Amino acid sequence: xxxxxxxxxxxxxxxxxxxxxxxxxxxxxxxxxxxxxxxxxxxxxxxxxxxxxxxxxxxxxxxxxxxxxxxxxxxxxxxxxxxxxxxxxxxxxxxxxxxxxxxxxxxxxxxxxxxxxxxxxxxxxxxxxxxxxxxxxxxxxxxxxxxxxxxxxxxxxxxxxxxxxxxxxxxxxxxxxxxxxxxxxxxxxxxxxxxxxxxxxxxxxxxxxxxxxxxxxxxxxxxxxxxxxxxxxxxxxxxxxxxxxxxxxxxxxxxxxxxxxxxxxxxxxxxxxxxxxxxxxxxxxxxxxxxxxxxxxxxxxxxxxxxxxxxxxxxxxxxxxxxxxxxxxxxxxxxxxxxxxxxxxxxxxxxxxxxxxxxxxxxxxxxxxxxxxxxxxxxxxxxxxxxxxxxxxxxxxxxxxxxxxxxxxxxxxxxxxxxxxxxxxxxxxxxxxxxxxxxxxxxxxxxxxxxxxxxxxxxxxxxxxxxxxxxxxxxxxxxxxxxxxxxxxxxxxxxxxxxxxxxxxxxxxxxxxxxxxxxxxxxxxxxxxxxxxxxxxxxxxxxxxxxxxxxxxxxxxxxxxxxxxxxxxxxxxxxxxxxxxxxxxxxxxxxxxxxxxxxxxxxxxxxxxxxxxxxxxxxxxxxxxxxxxxxxxxxxxxxxxxxxxxxxxxxxxxxxxxxxxxxxxxxxxxxxxxxxxxxxxxxxxxxxxxxxxxxxxxxxxxxxxxxxxxxxxxxxxxxx
Numbered sequence: 168x169x170x171x172x173x174x175x176x177x178x179x180x181x182x183x184x185x186x187x188x189x190x191x192x193x194x195x196x197x198x199x200x201x202x203x204x205x206x207x208x209x210x211x212x213x214x215x216x217x218x219x220x221x222x223x224x225x226x227x228x229x230x231x232x233x234x235x236x237x238x239x240x241x242x243x244x245x246x247x248x249x250x251x252x253x254x255x256x257x258x259x260x261x262x263x264x265x266x267x268x269x270x271x272x273x274x275x276x277x278x279x280x281x282x283x284x285x286x287x288x289x290x291x292x293x294x295x296x297x298x299x300x301x302x303x304x305x306x307x308x309x310x311x312x313x314x315x316x317x318x319x320x321x322x323x324x325x326x327x328x329x330x331x332x333x334x335x336x337x338x339x340x341x342x343x344x345x346x347x348x349x350x351x352x353x354x355x356x357x358x359x360x361x362x363x364x365x366x367x368x369x370x371x372x373x374x375x376x377x378x379x380x381x382x383x384x385x386x387x388x389x390x391x392x393x394x395x396x397x398x399x400x401x402x403x404x405x406x407x408x409x410x411x412x413x414x415x416x417x418x419x420x421x422x423x424x425x426x427x428x429x430x431x432x433x434x435x436x437x438x439x440x441x442x443x444x445x446x447x448x449x450x451x452x453x454x455x456x457x458x459x460x461x462x463x464x465x466x467x468x469x470x471x472x473x474x475x476x477x478x479x480x481x482x483x484x485x486x487x488x489x490x491x492x493x494x495x496x497x498x499x500x501x502x503x504x505x506x507x508x509x510x511x512x513x514x515x516x517x518x519x520x521x522x523x524x525x526x527x528x529x530x531x532x533x534x535x536x537x538x539x540x541x542x543x544x545x546x547x548x549x550x551x552x553x554x555x556x557x558x559x560x561x562x563x564x565x566x567x568x569x570x571x572x573x574x575x576x577x578x579x580x581x582x583x584x585x586x587x588x589x590x591x592x593x594x595x596x597x598x599x600x601x602x603x604x605x606x607x608x609x610x611x612x613x614x615x616x617x618x619x620x621x622x623x624x625x626x627x628x629x630x631x632x633x634x635x636x637x638x639x640x641x642x643x644x645x646x647x648x649x650x651x652x653x654x655x656x657x658x659x660x661x662x663x664x665x666x667x668x669x670x671x672x673x674x675x676x677x678x679x680x681x682x683x684x685x686x687x688x689x690x691x692x693x694x695x696x697x698x699x700x701x702x703x704x705x706x707x708x709x710x711x712x713x714x715x716x717x718x719x720x721x722x723x724x725x726x727x728x729x730x731x732x733x734x735x736x737x738x739x740x741x742x743x744x745x746x747x748x749x750x751x752x753x754x755x756x757x758x759x760x761x762x763x764x765x766x767x768x769x770x771x772x773x774x775x776x777x778x779x780x781x782x783x784x785x786x787x788x789x790x791x792x793x794x795x796x797x798x799x800x801x802x803x804x805x806x807x808x809x810x811x812x813x814x815x816x817x818x819x820x821x822x823x824x825x826x827x828x829x830x831x832x833x834x835x836x837x838x839x840x841x842x843x844x845x846x847x848x849x850x851x852x853x854x855x856x857x858x859x860x861x862x863x864x865x866x867x868x869x870x871x872x873x874x875x876x877x878x879x880x881x882x883x884x885x886x887x
Contacts, residue, residue, distance in 0.1 A: 189222060191223055191225070192222050192223065193209065197211070197214070199211075202753075203725055203750065203751070203753070204725045206229075206231060207225065207228055208233060208751065209224055209225070209230045209232050210233045210751060211237065212235055213235075213236035214237060216238065217237070217238045217240075218239075218246075219247060219250070220243075220245075220248075220249075222249060223249035224251075224253060226252060228252065230253060231254060231257075232250055232255065232256050234257055234258050235257050235258065235259040235281075239262075239263055241263070241264065241266075242267060243267050243270060244268070244269035246271075247271060247272075247274050251275070251276070253274060253276065254277060254278055254279075256277050256279070256281070257281045258282045259284045259285070261285055264286040264288065264310075266294050268292070268293035268294060269293065269296055271297040272296060272297035274297055275298075277298055277300065278300050278301060279305075280295075280298065280301055282304075282305070282306050282309070283305045283306055283329070285308075286309060287306065288312055289312065289313040289314070290306075290313070291315050291318065292317050292318060294315075294318055295322060299321070299324075302324050302325060302327065304322075304328050304329065305329040306329065307331045307352070308331075310334055311330065312333070312335065314342060316340060316342050319346045323345060323346070323347070324347070325346050326347055326348060326350065327348075328350070328351050328352070329350075329352045330351075331354040331356070332356070333355070334356065334357060335353070335356040335357060335358060337358065337360075338358070340366065341365050341369070342365075342369075343369040346369070347372060348372075349372055349373060351370065351376045352377045353378055354380050354381070355381070356380075357381065359382055360384055360386075363394075367391065373400070374400070375702060378406045378407070379408075381408075382411035383411055383421065384411065384412045385410035385419060385429055386412075387429055387430035389429060390430060393408075393421050393422070393426070393429065396408070404677050404702075407420055407421075410424070423534075423582075519553070519554055519556075520554055521550040521551060521552065523544065524537050524539040524542065524554075534559070534582065535559075536559045537554045537561065540561050540563045544562060544567060545565070545568070546568075546574070547570060547571075547574040547575065548571075548574055553577065555577045555578060556580060557578060558580055558582050559583040560583070560584050561583075561585040562586055563585045563586070563609070564588040568590050569592065569595075570586065570593070570598050571598070572596065572597045574598070575599065577601070578601065579602070579604065581602055581604060582604055583607040584602070584605060584607070586610055587609040587611040587613070588611070588612045591614060592614045592616075594615060594622050596621035597625070598622065599622075599623060599624065600624050601625065602625055604628060605629055608632050610634050611634065611635045612635075612637075616637070616638045616639060616640055617639065617643070618634070618641070618643060619643045620644075620647075622646075623646070627649070627652065628652050629650045629653055630652055630654045630655065632650065632655070633657045635657040636660045636661075638661065639658065639661040640663065640664070641663075642667060642670060644670065645672065647671060647673075647674045648672060648674070651673055653674050654676065655676070655678045656676055656678070658680060659680040659681060659682045659683050660682070662684065663681070664686060666694050667694075668692075669693055669697070671694070671698060676698060679703075680704075681704070681709070682705045682706060682707045682708045682734070683708040683709070684708075685709065685710060686709040686711070687709075687740075688711060690720070691720060691722075691723045695720070701727075702731060703731060703733060704732055705732075705734065706724075707734035709739075711736060711737065711738050711739055711749055712738075713738035713740065713749045713752060714741065714757060721750060724750055735748045737749075744757075
């Protein structure tokens with residue numbers, strides 16, 4: 168029996184690679200462990216790890232566990248049993264395809280889980296078992312297709328759910344039951360409809376829902392989604408729902424589509440093309456054809472293909488069709504019905520369409536959608552007749568070189584204006600002063616080189632502004648101030664090196680893209696601290712200078728969290744930190760190259776910057792300067808001053824002691840000299856007396872007659 172037990176233990180040790188023996192990832196330097204702003208980061212990035220069963224994390228403090236870029240292709244039950252103090256878990260880019268239920272047991276403290284950029288195909292019922300405190304789940308860019316209705320049911324604190332760019336075709340009923348979702352990202356999936364009952368009704372506290380790039384089927388089943396979107400709380404960020412089907416509504420914005428268009432009656436006629444008002448000859452021919460009974464069904468215009476060079480959010484944008492209202496069906500009403508149909512096929516008398524463009528009525532407001540893409544138009548003034556009643560106007564991919572302030576006068580009903588993909592180099596101040604209703608503005612892929620506030624005056628209701636792929640080198644202070652409702656701003660792929668103080672003052676941006684510019688660092692005071700409402704910011708692809716001046720920006724990024732900042736923040740300089748994410752580098756290492764903490768020279772701090780605390784440390788930047796003022800760390804300054812004070816005190820005391828001792832020695836020396844002199848005189852006098860006494864009788868008292876007065880000399884010596 169004992170032999171069998173020994174053999175069984177040996178087998179278990181061999182199978183388990185050593186039984187219960189575990190290695191501390193920090194003590195044995197399996198991973199890199201260090202504190203960042205007081206939080207411990209256990210960085211196990213790209214260590215070739217295929218299993219974690221025989222590794223253990225620190226047991227004495229909480230930490231963030233970074234495991235991206237390993238080979239954790241499958242997670243088994245109790246995979247993280249030895250990492251119970253982790254508060255966040257990063258598993259990006261592991262080729263992960265299967266999470267066995269129970270894999271996350273023991274991670275009761277984890278609040279953020281990142282499993283994006285993997286190959287996960289399904290969320291099973293108990294996939295996230297054990298993650299009782301989970302608040303943030305990022306699972307984008309997977310192969311996710313199947314979601315169990317009860318997968319999130321025990322995640323009673325889950326608020327942020329990111330599922331974009333997967334293969335999801337439908338959300339199961341009751342999937343969000345008892346889950347307090349506030350941010351939901353479903354972009355880039357295969358969703359055609361979302362029911363209200365069992366799904367939408369369970370997320371009443373939504374603050375952001377992103378639904379773009381799905382093949383929405385705009386039929387009667389989508390009417391509840393339209394009504395729900397219209398009743399989303401004010402201030403929530405809502406992505407556009409662009410219809411993919413049916414063909415009559417392809418490219419239509421659900422928000423601008425009426426319920427009658429979504430739920431047509433059986434007697435409704437075919438779609439009407441409103442490319443231009445019919446001429447008299449065309450009208451006569453149509454009437455003759457109708458009289459002869461040979462009228463054919465109108466052929467709807469072929470929608471233009473997708474332009475892959477466009478920004479993702481604009482891929483599916485097309486102008487929308489209009490559904491005619493139901494025709495009368497009474498026996499004697501054929502003539503009245505024909506007249507009504509003819510009137511609906513024509514735009515109102517005050518709505519005109521430029522000849523080179525295609526036009527359709529859009530939405531319940533019956534605004535005109537004008538599509539002038541790729542028509543080689545060189546000026547907005549070339550639009551004849553002018554579509555003054557346009558609700559949406561697209562001039563993308565033309566040859567417009569400048570937009571003058573008078574060219575948009577009269578377009579007061581515009582909701583969307585697309586001027587992307589032109590050659591625009593000049594944009595007059597006050598160009599948009601008549602566009603108070605504009606919500607979407609595209610100026611991407613042009614040659615603009617500077618931004619001023621006067622350019623955007625009048626855009627009080629603008630929510631979305633695309634300025635990517637330009638030559639912008641300078642942004643003036645207050646540029647975005649005229650747009651208090653701006654929520655999404657794209658400034659990526661430009662030539663920016665700095666942002667001015669108060670760049671975002673008065674603007675509550677939710678999403679900001681600054682990637683692929685030339686920023687060496689970004690100031691916090693007056694710039695980043697104005698992004699109080701940000702939920703996503705893209706900063707990658709900039710040449711970050713990882714020196715001491717980047718520390719305030721680094722601390723701001725760490726407070727913001729990795730879930731809000733898109734991608735990495737890699738150093739360009741100095742060479743020792745090249746391609747490292749500066750959020751993973753300690754502050755003292757960043758400042759190590761400076762002789763006195765930070766030896767960078769710069770202009771005086773910007774007016775209005777804070778004088779104390781963190782803001783004072785971050786202040787000191789002008790609109791054209793990205794250098795911060797000289798400053799010495801207080802941790803270095805205080806000990807240095809104390810050392811100087813103590814040294815000075817000891818020096819003074821030493822000097823006083825030295826002087827006092829010298830004085831005492833001098834007095835003692837003088838006293839000894841006087842006594843010696845008196846003794847010498849006494850000896851002389853005694854000798855003289857002895858000689859005078861001894862030989863005076865014989866010599867006739869010669870000693871008394873040599874002229875030496877002993878009494879007088881002794882008296883003088885005593886006085887001295």
